[in-house]
Amino acid sequence: MAWRYVTTSRGQTGLTVAAVAAAVCLIIFINCLLQGVQSRFINDLIGSLAHISVKVPDPDPEPLDDTGEKSYAATVQKQLQKKDELRRPEELESLLHSFPHVKFTASSVGGQAFLLRGAQRFGVTVRGADPIKQEGISNLSDDMVGGRWLSIGPNDLVIGYKLSQDTGLKLGDTVTLISSEQIRKTYTIGGIFDTGQVQVDGSTVFVTLRAAQQLFATGRDARSISIKLDDPWQANRVSQMIEDSLGLKTESWMVEQAQLVNAFAAQNGTRIMISFFSLAASAFGISSVLIVSVFQRSRQIGILKSMGAKDHQILRVFALQGLFISVIGALVGALSGYSLLTVLMSFKQVARFGKSDQLFPAILDPKVFALAMLSAIVATLMASLLPALRAARTNPVDVIAEG
Amino acid sequence: MGTPLEVEVLKGIDFRVERGEFVAIVGQSGSGKSTLLNILGALDQPTSGLVSIDGVDISTLDSNGLADLRNDKIGFVFQFHHLLAEFTCLENALMPIFISKGQASSEDEARVKALLERVGVGHIAAKKANQISGGQQQRVAIIRALSQQPSLVLADEPTGNLDSKSSKDVFRLMREMTKEQGVTFMMVTHDDRLAQQADRIFRIEDGLITVSEGSS
Incomplete structure (x- = not known):
C-alpha cells in the first residue's frame, strides 16, 4: 500500500x-x-614535512654553582644543547612501526651549512635521508623538475629550483658544502626540485643519509626520525604515545602548525x-x-x-x-x-x-x-x-x- | 478544562437481530442512527450496557481485538463508497483480506471476482476505483463489505448518494446477498419505501427504538 x-x-x-x-x-x-x-x-x-619528528630529549636543567659576584642560593639554567644523536636509528624505526597509524619512517641527519659558489656563500639547510624512505615522508620525486632523487649516490646533491636560479647551478655542476662542524665536502648536482614553497626551494638541499652523517660527523647515528601517519590528525595522540613509551622527544605538526x-x-x-x-x-x-x-x-x-x-x-x-x-x-x-x-x-x-x-x-x-x-x-x-x-x-x- | 459535556443519544435500547435478517434503521437526523451503527460496528463503545456481535461481548476487547472483530465479522457500506483511488476495483474489494492476511490467496481472489461478477461489475474489476460510475462504485463497496464473509454488514445510507434506479438496484442486490450469503444486514436509511422492504424496521426517536415488521 x-x-x-x-x-x-x-x-x-x-x-x-x-x-x-x-x-x-x-x-x-x-x-x-x-x-x-x-x-x-x-x-x-605539510606534504613535505613529517607528521611527527622524533628527537633526543633535552637534558633536564641542572642547578649550577654560583660563581659570580652576586650571591644566589641556586641558579637553574637549561644546559646548552648537546649534539646528542639517536643511536641505532634502524632499530628505533622498526620499533616506531609498531605504533598505530605509523605508515612511513625515515631517519635523518640535518643541519646548517654553507654552499660555496665562487666567492659567494649561500646558507643552506642540509637534509640527509635515505631517498627511498624519505620519499614516504616528503614525496620529493613528484616535485622533481630535473635530474633524479631516488637513485642519487653519496656524492650527489639535490637542490631547489630557486636555489639553482640564485646560484646559477645546473645539473652535473660540482659544488662544495661546509657544514657547521667545519667539514668540507664536494658534491655533484644530481637533481633539481620545485615544491612551490619559496623557503624550501630557496634554501634546502637533500643528500643521502650517509653523506649527511659524514658532513655532520654523526657516525652511524641520526638526529631525528621523521614519521608519516596514515591519518595526519592522529599526530598528537601518536606523538604522546611515543613520548610516554619510549621517553623520546617528539614534535607533532599539529602543535607546530596550531593556527592551521x-x-x-x-x-x-x-x-x-x-x-x-x-x-x-x-x-x-x-x-x-x-x-x-x-x-x-x-x-x-x-x-x-x-x-x-x-x-x-x-x-x-x-x-x-x-x-x-x-x-x-x-x-x-x-x-x-x-x-x-x-x-x-x-x-x-x-x-x-x-x-x-x-x-x-x-x-x-x-x-x-x-x-x-x-x-x-x-x-x-x-x-x-x-x-x-x-x-x-x-x-x-x-x-x-x-x- | 471542564468536564466534557455528556449527551445521551441512545437510551437503554434493547434488541436482538437474527442471523440472515435484513433490518432497516430509520429516524430523524440526529436521532442516533449513526451512533447505533458505530457502536454495532465496534467503532464506538456504549457508556453502559452490553453489545454482543456473533456471541462476542465487544466491551471485553482491546483496540486490536476490536480491529480483528471488525475485520472478521463486520462489513461496512457507507453513503460514499470510500474506495481507495490508488487501487483497482478488485483490490478494493479484497482490501479487508489484505488487512488480515497481507495478501489474498488465489481462492480469495476467485471468490471475490465471482461476487463482483454476481453484482454485475466483474468486467470493471481491473479498473481504478475513480474510473467507474457511482452505482458501480457502491456495488464494489458492497462486495468489499462481504469479501471476508462477515456475520454482519452495517450500511449507512448506502443508496443516499445514488440516483433512484441505481438506488433500487443496489438495494435489491443487498437483499439478494443477504439471502445468498446468509449474512445479517442492518441498513440506516431515510427512504421509507426502501425501509418497508426490510424484514424489520427499527425506528429511533428520542434515543428509543420502536420495532415494526417490514412488508417483505
Missing part, C-alpha cells in the same frame, strides 16, 4: 524525493569538496553545521508534505480502520512511505553528487613546469557518501514518524462522519 501511495502520487513523491536528494547531494558536495580542499591544503603546506589546525577545526565545524541544517531543512519539508498527505488520506485511513486495520499497520504504511522516499532520495542525491563532483574534478588549472592541478580538488570518499545517505534516511524516517503517528491515531468515526 505504501508503495502504491508512493507511485500514484507522483507529484508529491517527486517533491519529497527531490528534497531528500537535494540535501544528500549538498552534503556530499560540500563534504567531498572541503575534504579535498583541506587535503590539498595539508599536502601543499584551528582554521581546519573552524572549517570542519562549518561543514558539519551546513550538513546538519541541510538535513533539518529537508526533514521539515518532508514532514510537511507527509502531514498534508496524511490529512488528504485521513478518510481513507478511517475506512481502512473500519475494515479492521490496526494502528501499527497504518503507522507502518506511512513509515514505509517515508522509507521509500528516503532511500530513493538518498540514491538520487548520491548519484547527483557523484556526477557533479566528477564533472568538477575534471576541470584543470595549469601549474608551473607544465604540471596541471585539479581546479576543484574533491575527494570521492565512500564514507561521506554512506554517511550522507544514512543520515538522510534516518532524518526522513524521523520526519515521517510524526505524520505516521497522526495517521495511526485517526479516529474512524470522526473522519467517516465527515462524509
